[in-house]
Amino acid sequence: MRKKLLLDVDCGVDDAQAIMMALAAPNVQILGITCVHGNTSVENVCKNVLRVLQACSHLEIPVFKGAAMPILGDSGISSGDFHGKDGLGDAPDSKAPGLELVQKENAAIAMIRIVNENPGEVSLVATAPLTNLALAVKMDPSLPSKLKGLYIMGGNTESRGNTTVCGEFNFAVDPEAAYIVLKEYRCPTYLAGWEFTCYNKLTWEFCDEWLAQNTSKARFMKKIFHHSYLAAQTERLQKECVAGSGFISCDSYAVAAAIDDSFIIESDQYPVSVELSGTHTRGMMIVDTVGFLKDAREVCLMRKVDLEKFKQMMMAALQ
Amino acid sequence: MRKKLLLDVDCGVDDAQAIMMALAAPNVQILGITCVHGNTSVENVCKNVLRVLQACSHLEIPVFKGAAMPILGDSGISSGDFHGKDGLGDAPDSKAPGLELVQKENAAIAMIRIVNENPGEVSLVATAPLTNLALAVKMDPSLPSKLKGLYIMGGNTESRGNTTVCGEFNFAVDPEAAYIVLKEYRCPTYLAGWEFTCYNKLTWEFCDEWLAQNTSKARFMKKIFHHSYLAAQTERLQKECVAGSGFISCDSYAVAAAIDDSFIIESDQYPVSVELSGTHTRGMMIVDTVGFLKDAREVCLMRKVDLEKFKQMMMAALQ
């Protein structure tokens, strides 16, 4: 049986990489892609997803528009245009599909419907601020129990922030959403935190080889990736990387784990939560290694993954 | 044209009083009643609303079940069983309607649908924790612009708490929901705060006269009110009252203002917000009398109302 995936994205170049990995995976069916604010406006996110689907000839996959803002409204946190103002490298395409292709159904409502139509079968992969997932569980608290699993790129485990001094972007943009999701999605949950993706980065040499493939998908990626590729070389961005510079396709780790059950080699199982009120720590993930928290939900924190498989999946994504 | 009301309640005895006032008003059409956690569980709230509707022979009004918990989950705040464990004085009725009469549609979804079916015409009256309203605006940010007005019982203006040291019950139970609603419902908004209802209390003599009416509705009210009537005489409850003991039918002020445009005699127009992070002040309403806050939304804070009209509406509610 094919794996059924539902992707929630703020498409971003790294989300594009993750989506293309999922599209290329042999035994995967993508039931839909839900869009949310984050790297850029939710309208741009919808457009970007459609462009990625077009580049991969998969415009039949339904795309849904979700939340335009975090739970508490504007967080004052911006993505800093790392992926360009439009989230996809500011490399426009005159033949890009229009927003009329986006479904009329709200993303959170669609999420609930799709999961209910496929009870126990859907792996939900979230590579964005968790606003849509939070709203969905507030509208239908039974949703998590009907999921096969939840795969998240977000949060951090060693207080090394990339967006605030202690906060990772997806969590820091909507801390309440992250808090709700970690608390209420009581299904098997696998999390690729920021430091994990840094420790498991690929080399720039691999990146060059990856982009040099002679395919239309590789040329598409090279075009949209150019902006962030350059940005990643700046001193500021290199400081954000916990373990030195490298090619960090964050969102792809969450997809890889959802696609391949043997991808995660080592992990930690700890109760987690999200700090909501600190001056410097609002949005930081809390990992309870000792046992201080009561009732906090345990998740699986990825620590070591099969990087050979990862590289193969990355290569396949552009073929 | 009749006024179209949509009521959001955590039916408690005071909500019951407010609903009965609305049902008795001559030019009012109640489009629906949405239920939310608060005085008791959302299931009990649904049951209580159905009992009130039955007592008033209005079971044709659709009842919707909404959020069972605050936005961030259990707040650790309980209503203290002021209205009894079941919210309606622990005075069960063997002929009470069953939950099968509750609509299948989710309360927030129904709210969005009903308002869209009656654009510009609906007065939304909220006498409960604001979870349903918050979810509705997150699912459809255009909702407030389609309302005629919003009438809220909740919040406080002088930091005199009845549930926490500085917090009023409806706001303290779900501070994030109150924050979202005050921020995002950019429609004419009228608020009956806790201190206002205390300063505009009725006498216990009026209460006795009110309950002594020889009608089935008065007998119903007397039965369900017995528990809170006694509780209100305790020392603790009297301390909560800002201006001395009295009969405070809090939720009815919001309904009265929605029914009769001339009910409010004096009011203050100030920017307001909700404190989300204080040790003692989480859930307290912030009133900006001087002009410190930027971008906070102004609401109309009731200060003086037509108490003669109020007494008439109260009397009519049980006739």
Added chain:
Amino acid sequence: MRKKLLLDVDCGVDDAQAIMMALAAPNVQILGITCVHGNTSVENVCKNVLRVLQACSHLEIPVFKGAAMPILGDSGISSGDFHGKDGLGDAPDSKAPGLELVQKENAAIAMIRIVNENPGEVSLVATAPLTNLALAVKMDPSLPSKLKGLYIMGGNTESRGNTTVCGEFNFAVDPEAAYIVLKEYRCPTYLAGWEFTCYNKLTWEFCDEWLAQNTSKARFMKKIFHHSYLAAQTERLQKECVAGSGFISCDSYAVAAAIDDSFIIESDQYPVSVELSGTHTRGMMIVDTVGFLKDAREVCLMRKVDLEKFKQMMMAALQ
């Protein structure tokens, strides 16, 4: 026996008024005046106190320099130059005494010494951010038990801020100090809060009459008061006043209560604390009217005072 007063000030024109009231009181001995940051820098405060003492021919009273900053350092809150940049109306005096007249001893150390030299006899009057008092009790926890009483101008009781949306100046500038003092000064404590001083304001007509006295002290006051007199007429300042415009000599209420035991006519005895962490409420005084707080210390909150006596003491201050 004469009353022994120790004054802690951030001299400000209103502190000047309070000091002059104390100096003019018949049965009062001022053991010292300790200075702290607040309306202006602590250096300016020392200079201002010396000028006031010179104007009253009391340069024999020892003046001590205390904290230059709040406990946690710069709070980012400024006095807005209400009393002028120098705190005394920017009306310099070429014959003003120099800082060499300030004692070498640190203010908090002097406070401890003086109270220990007069055990059970000293009334401490604080009309400024409470940094000095907080440091003194941290250095000598037995200090409060040796005081006769503590008289504070500061804090608010109805969340009506004059400096932040919910905070009074003296508390908002150093919330940790206010917290420590309310918690650890377990001696009889009398507090004149911001709203109290507003409700008990004097008229501008009284003010004019007061300043028109034909004395050198009145001429001195008229000169240093000119700046704040004008500022008080601005729209912004009038909004800060809870009960309409008027002549509010805040700090003088604390001195009047310390001088005359019959000054306070009505008061409330409630547990109080200070909010330290809210977004909008940091620095707000918490008044527990219902009984939510455990272990909070009760203080006497002035509500009604003898305004005729107050006017007499004010008049005498400039004679």
Added chain:
Amino acid sequence: MRKKLLLDVDCGVDDAQAIMMALAAPNVQILGITCVHGNTSVENVCKNVLRVLQACSHLEIPVFKGAAMPILGDSGISSGDFHGKDGLGDAPDSKAPGLELVQKENAAIAMIRIVNENPGEVSLVATAPLTNLALAVKMDPSLPSKLKGLYIMGGNTESRGNTTVCGEFNFAVDPEAAYIVLKEYRCPTYLAGWEFTCYNKLTWEFCDEWLAQNTSKARFMKKIFHHSYLAAQTERLQKECVAGSGFISCDSYAVAAAIDDSFIIESDQYPVSVELSGTHTRGMMIVDTVGFLKDAREVCLMRKVDLEKFKQMMMAALQ
């Protein structure tokens, strides 16, 4: 010239180890030992320091009593009796010196005096909650500029708490003190954080060999260490250790760095602060690796130290 050390301790068995290391160092003069609450009451800390000095025949070193409580009073955090109720393994000594040997001068005042008597020469070593240091700098803001250096054991760098979910003991017990010290001690500052001490632990084999030395000091250590030695083997304590079980003499790293300038081999220089308001993160040290904080002070965070030297200094401490 001999190094002049001033030690601030909450003597604890690990503080005892650190003090004995300093006493044994050839070119070191200990100007005084200031005591503060922490592992046990400040009275017990004074007693424990005197016992250590007696065991090492150095009762001539002056001992000062400091703060009995954190800046904001009881933090609700206890040391969990890791070092026994008396902080020294509950192994009483009938010949222990009495508290009459403690100096009359307050610890913070003594700290200011001693540093002023030895300007530019004193290395201050703090292995306890930082209350005394915070009070000293509030009383004399010029103090840090007169220090040679500050050596701290405390704080954490990867949000791995040993006392709260994200907080290290010395910082979590008095977060405001830690905040003040990190902000205002603008002198060269070297910090041994919790994770650092875990990564640089010694083996239990070394510990056994260390205790087996045939000296009276080793027998003294073996006696007072017995309790914590056993406690360290429990599951809970092992979970606290970031990098597996081992012999972690935390406080000794700060003393070793103060004694020997070549002890620190690798370090990070980052701006740091302390979170004061988080739900889970209050007391956590903030390390700004990327450059988000403005005006935060840089300190030297120890990363790699000369463990051979450390073992030699440890061995010498008991000889």
